[in-house]
Amino acid sequence: MTKKPERTQLRVGRLTKAHGLKGALKLELYTDDPDRRFVPGAVFSLQVPDSSPWHGKSLTLSELRWYNGAPVAFFEGITDRTAAETVVKAILWTDDAGHVEDNAWYDHQLVGLRVVRDGETVGTVTRVDHLPAQDLLIVTSEGREVMVPFVADIVPTVDIDAGTVTVTPPAGLFEDVSESEDSTDS
Secondary structure (H helix, E strand, O other): OOOOOOOOOEEEEEEEEEEOOOOOEEEEEEEOOOHOOOOOOOEEEOOOOOOOOOOOOOOEEEEEEEEEEEEEEEEEEOOOOHHHOOOOOOOOEOOOOOOOOOOOOOOOHHHOOOOOOOOOOEEEEEEEEEEEEEEEEEEEEEOOEEEEEOOOOOOOOEEEEOEEEEOOOOOOOOOOOOOOHHHHOO
8 A cells, every 4th residue: 555645735824804895804925926826716724723613624715806015815605704704813724736946945845954065064954034135044053053145156056855955155154264364464
């Protein structure tokens, strides 16, 4: 007997409050790709308390609209404000269809990978920080945290299967640069 592969669930949003009278719900997004995740017909598992009437149920998206830059969702079967208010605060989960862009990884795939420079392990990825300009790999190296810009010039290779991230950092990122190397004689 073969074991079925486990499906990966991704947390993609949270319903924050009812919007209007026709069952719409304001949505806090936890995905950077709402145009792909929130399409009509998308099905979301709900994370709600056991006591909720929505426990163990799912929602199917009818439409996603944007009002004043904020996403508002309409779901099948939720047709008025009263019904919408019963599902407020639910966290939306969706199956990961396995579609990932080239050179794109989920944080959970990167955390724990060994960081290798010139064939030597220099640390371990402990988290990923997402900043407006770029993402940072936070690497624990010799008891301290090193912030490594997650750009191709500094992180040319990520090998999930091998459990490694190869880095080519500038001088001083993983080691202290002595003043004699950094200054010129006067």
